[in-house]
Amino acid sequence: MLDKIEQLNQEKVIEEFEELTRDAKRVQREILHKILIENSEAEYLQKWGLNGRTDPETFKSCVPLVTHKDLDPYIQRIADGDISPILTGKPVTTISLSSGTTQGKPKFIPFTEELLNSTMQIFRTSFAFRNREFPIVNGKALQFIYSSKQFKTRGGLTAGTATTNVYRSSQFKNTMESMQSPCCSPDEVIFGPDFHQSLYCHLLCGLIYYDEVQIVSSAFAHSIVLAFQTFERVWEELCTDIREGILSSRVNVPSIRAAMAKLLKPNPAVADLIYKKILGSSNWYGIIPELFPNAKYIYGILTGSMEPYLKKLRHYAGQLPLLSADYGSSEGWIGANVNPRLPPEQATFAVLPDIGYFEFIPLREMTRDQGLDESASNIHCSESDPVGLTEVKIGEEYEIIITNFAGLYRYRLGDVVKVIDFHNSTPELQFVCRSNLLLTINIDKNTEKDLQLAVEEAGKLLLKEKIEVVDFTSHVELSTDPGHYVISWELSGEASEEVLIKCCDCLDRSFVDAGYVSSRKTNTIGALELRVVKRGTFQKILDHFLGLGAAVSQFKTPRCVSPSNTMVSQILCDNVVHRYFSNAFA
Ligand code: AMP
Numbered sequence: 001m002l003d004k005i006e007q008l009n010q011e012k013v014i015e016e017f018e019e020l021t022r023d024a025k026r027v028q029r030e031i032l033h034k035i036l037i038e039n040s041e042a043e044y045l046q047k048w049g050l051n052g053r054t055d056p057e058t059f060k061s062c063v064p065l066v067t068h069k070d071l072d073p074y075i076q077r078i079a080d081g082d083i084s085p086i087l088t089g090k091p092v093t094t095i096s097l098s099s100g101t102t103q104g105k106p107k108f109i110p111f112t113e114e115l116l117n118s119t120m121q122i123f124r125t126s127f128a129f130r131n132r133e134f135p136i137v138n139g140k141a142l143q144f145i146y147s148s149k150q151f152k153t154r155g156g157l158t159a160g161t162a163t164t165n166v167y168r169s170s171q172f173k174n175t176m177e178s179m180q181s182p183c184c185s186p187d188e189v190i191f192g193p194d195f196h197q198s199l200y201c202h203l204l205c206g207l208i209y210y211d212e213v214q215i216v217s218s219a220f221a222h223s224i225v226l227a228f229q230t231f232e233r234v235w236e237e238l239c240t241d242i243r244e245g246i247l248s249s250r251v252n253v254p255s256i257r258a259a260m261a262k263l264l265k266p267n268p269a270v271a272d273l274i275y276k277k278i279l280g281s282s283n284w285y286g287i288i289p290e291l292f293p294n295a296k297y298i299y300g301i302l303t304g305s306m307e308p309y310l311k312k313l314r315h316y317a318g319q320l321p322l323l324s325a326d327y328g329s330s331e332g333w334i335g336a337n338v339n340p341r342l343p344p345e346q347a348t349f350a351v352l353p354d355i356g357y358f359e360f361i362p363l364r365e366m367t368r369d370q371g372l373d374e375s376a377s378n379i380h381c382s383e384s385d386p387v388g389l390t391e392v393k394i395g396e397e398y399e400i401i402i403t404n405f406a407g408l409y410r411y412r413l414g415d416v417v418k419v420i421d422f423h424n425s426t427p428e429l430q431f432v433c434r435s436n437l438l439l440t441i442n443i444d445k446n447t448e449k450d451l452q453l454a455v456e457e458a459g460k461l462l463l464k465e466k467i468e469v470v471d472f473t474s475h476v477e478l479s480t481d482p483g484h485y486v487i488s489w490e491l492s493g494e495a496s497e498e499v500l501i502k503c504c505d506c507l508d509r510s511f512v513d514a515g516y517v518s519s520r521k522t523n524t525i526g527a528l529e530l531r532v533v534k535r536g537t538f539q540k541i542l543d544h545f546l547g548l549g550a551a552v553s554q555f556k557t558p559r560c561v562s563p564s565n566t567m568v569s570q571i572l573c574d575n576v577v578h579r580y581f582s583n584a585f586a
Contacts, residue, residue: 006180009178010132013124013127013128014128014129017125017128017336017338017350017352018424020352020353020354020426021350021424021425021426022424024351024353024389024390024424024425025388025389025390028056028353028358028388030354031353031354031357032055032357032403033054033055035356035357035403035405036054037054038088038089038090038405039085039087039088039089039405039407040089041085041089042085042086042087042088042407043074043085043086043087044071044074044407044409045063045409048062048064049062050062050063056357059403059410060359060386060410063410064410065361065386065401065410065412066409066411066412067411067412067414068107068109068411071087072107072108075108075109075110076108078091078095078155078157079095079108079153079154079155079157079159080153080155081155081156086407087110087407087408088110088405088406088407090112092111092157092406092407093112093157093158094110094157094158094159094165095108095109095110095111095158095159096108096110096111096159096160096162096165097109097159097160097161097162097549097550098161098329098330098331098554106550107330108153108159109162109330109408110407111406112406112407114404114405114406115162115333115405116165116166116169116171118333118352118404119166119172119328120171120172120175121352122326122335123175123179123326124175125352126326126336126337126338129336129338129340130297130299130337131179133340133341134296134321134340135296136179136181136214136296139180139181139213139214139215139294139296140181140182140209140214141176141184141213141215141217142184142202142205142206142209142213142215142295143184143185143190143202143215144199144217144223144224144226144553145163145167145183145218145219145223146192146198146223146552146553147160147167147168147551148160148161148163148164148546148549148551148553149193149549150164151549160549160551161330161553161554162329162330162554163551163553163554167190167553181215184202184208184209185201185202185206186260186263187259188253188255189201189202189259192255192256193253195546196250197250197251197252199227200248200250200251201256201260202227203227203231203234204241204247204264205260206291206292207238207242207270207274207291208242208263208264208267208270210270210274211294212294213292213294214294214295215295215296215298216292216297216299216320217298217299217300217325218300218553219300219301220306220553220554220555220556221300221310221313222309222557223552223553223555224298224313225309225312225313225316228284228288228316229312235274237250238274239271239274239275241264242264242267242271242274243267243268243271243272244266245265245266246264247260277291278290284315284316285316286317286318286320287316287318288316289318289320295320296320297321297322297323298317298320298321298323299322300324300325301324301325301326302322302324302325303324303327303344303345303347304431304433305434305448305452305556306556307344307345307452308452308455308469308472310322310344312468321341322343322344323337323340324340324342324344326349327349327431329413329415330554331402331404331406331408331413332355332356332402332404333352333355333356334349334351334352334355334356334400334402334429335348335349335350335352335429336349336352338350338428347430348421348428348429349429349430349431350423350426350428351429352426353389353426356403356404357402357403357404358389358400358401359389359400359401359410360386360387360388360389360391360392360398360399360400360401360417361384361385361386361398361400362387362396363396363397363399363416364384386401389426392419394420394421394422395419396418397417398416398418398419399412399417399435400412400415400416401413412435414434414436415431415433415435416434417430417431417432418430432447433447433448433449434447438450438451438559439476439485439511439560441476441478441482441483441485441519441524441525442519442524442525443515443518443519444511444513444515444516444525445516446485448560450511450512451472451474451560452559453510454487454506454511455469455472455489455507457506457507457510458503461502461503461506462491462499464499466493467492467493467494468491468492469489469490470490470535471489471490471538472488472489472490472557472559473488473557473558473560473561473568473572474486474487474488474559474560474561475488475560475561475563475569477529480526482523482524482525483525484526484527485508485511485528486531487507487528487529487530487531488532488537488572488576489503489530489531489532489533490532490538491532495532497578500580503530503580504528504529504530504580504582505582506584507528507530507582508520508527508584508585509584511528520584520585521585523585527581527584528581528582529579529580529581530579531578531579532577532578533572533575534575534577537571537572537575538557540575541558541568541571541572544571
């Protein structure tokens with residue numbers, strides 16, 4: 001049973017959320033006012049001549065829409081140690097490095113106390129809703145979380161990924177304790193300098209506390225899948241460690257060894273139990289609930305670029321529910337999942353109207369069945385004037401714009417969302433894709449989602465051979481004339497040539513965008529190329545990003561590799577084992 005006080009606390013959190021969302025329009029006006037007053041000294045805001053006015057209409061007419069590129073010079077000055085009020089009233093003391101996996105290189109973003117507070121607010125909110133349906137009592141969480149390297153900027157500010165800044169805070173620990181789900185692993189493991197060693201120890205800690213684990217989670221689903229793929233390879237070693245109470249020599253970081261020595265005691269009974277469970281499992285199906293019999297659910301961001309990992313995750317999860325985590329970014333949080341029972345593919349995020357001021361650029365799709373408009377400023381869609389949070393319409397897609405306490409004003413995050421419903425007067429959003437176009441050569445326009453659907457469709461052909469697409473990416477090849485799409489696949493085994501040829505044709509046919517189809521028919525886009533890369537190629541890509549300062553916790557495989565990303569292009573190129581060209585339009 002949930003402790004009475006805890007239950008009351010959670011009801012209070014839900015009631016506060018209900019209250020905030022009942023009059024989201026008013027709350028938005030108040031938040032904008034507060035952001036602009038608190039930061040009125042900021043050079044950036046002064047420049048736009050608001051002259052003390054804080055209403056949404058003036059704000060929209062004076063302050064322009066921007067992207068990270070526009071703010072970069074300001075953020076750079078902050079990172080270089082300029083402590084004058086540049087973007088915010090109070091000086092920024094910490095910098096977040098966004099994962100950079102979507103753009104190719106990490107971006108600097110201000111990280112402030114308010115961002116930390118809103119992170120805790122959103123964690124508490126979605127937990128309260130989750131816990132109503134799936135109560136956690138005195139449990140532990142097996143969290144596959146990792147920190148990035150932290151470093152000092154030229155001006156002496158601490159910089160690390162946003163998740164690292166959060167995990168390092170005392171608020172994070174307190175919030176996890178209050179959710180009755182502290183992490184199984186000691187800090188030395190979370191903040192260890194070597195991701196592979198940390199992952200091994202996370203697994204070991206989970207097994208040590210196997211009957212107390214009630215949640216298995218990570219920030220993004222990719223890390224959970226990676227963890228259990230690793231488990232498949234190292235489980236015997238883990239069992240030996242538990243049996244003998246001695247940590248494998250593969251872990252050589254002294255601080256991790258010291259921390260693990262405190263937890264690890266010889267326990268042959270548990271080692272035998274795990275051994276038996278694994279030998280009894282069929283192809284690792286349902287291994288998570290098998291190993292952690294008291295787990296209530298698996299939790300992490302499962303939407304957007306994480307959807308391709310769902311199949312594998314479901315395999316490991318068996319009957320255990322998969323619950324989608326909230327929606328946010330290094331720049332700031334947006335919405336909480338308050339409908340935890342929805343399957344990941346349908347997950348929505350209710351915008352918290354007091355964590356920022358939000359605007360939405362309506363996007364009108366131009367290209368599917370209607371005429372093509374090459375002059376549209378955004379290639380994928382045409383845009384209109386931004387609307388406010390409570391003015392969005394159900395069924396419509398929008399690009400989201402953030403204004404928040406961390407010095408971002410009318411900032412285009414680059415995400416496309418769809419309004420599914422309203423929770424009181426705040427919209428419930430579904431994440432659609434990144435707004436930057438993925439694949440385009442001439443009049444074709446295919447997004448991350450289109451690519452994902454094509455890969456899903458072609459991947460079905462591999463099932464007969466019991467093979468899966470482990471990971472994938474794409475690029476446009478313009479060195480040939482005409483240019484063509486290249487899709488790179490890493491597979492779980494050796495597929496036959498016959499099937500791969502069919503997969504290649506299927507990929508080509510699965511891009512149903514009218515621009516692509518007509519260009520293929522007229523051969524102004526060449527035959528799609530499928531490249532199969534060696535096992536472990538995507539691990540090399542991950543390692544490359546880690547080397548740039550990214551953290552596994554925030555890693556997202558780049559689904560489209562731009563030619564400027566020479567290192568990733570090179571890794572892919574060096575690891576090709578098979579190439580096929582489609583005959584779909586021959
Ligand atoms: P980062 O700042 O590196 O953590 O990346 C933030 C980006 O991750 C967002 O702009 C989204 O594109 C994506 N993202 C974050 N949360 C979700 C979510 N719940 N569903 C889908 N994509 C998400």
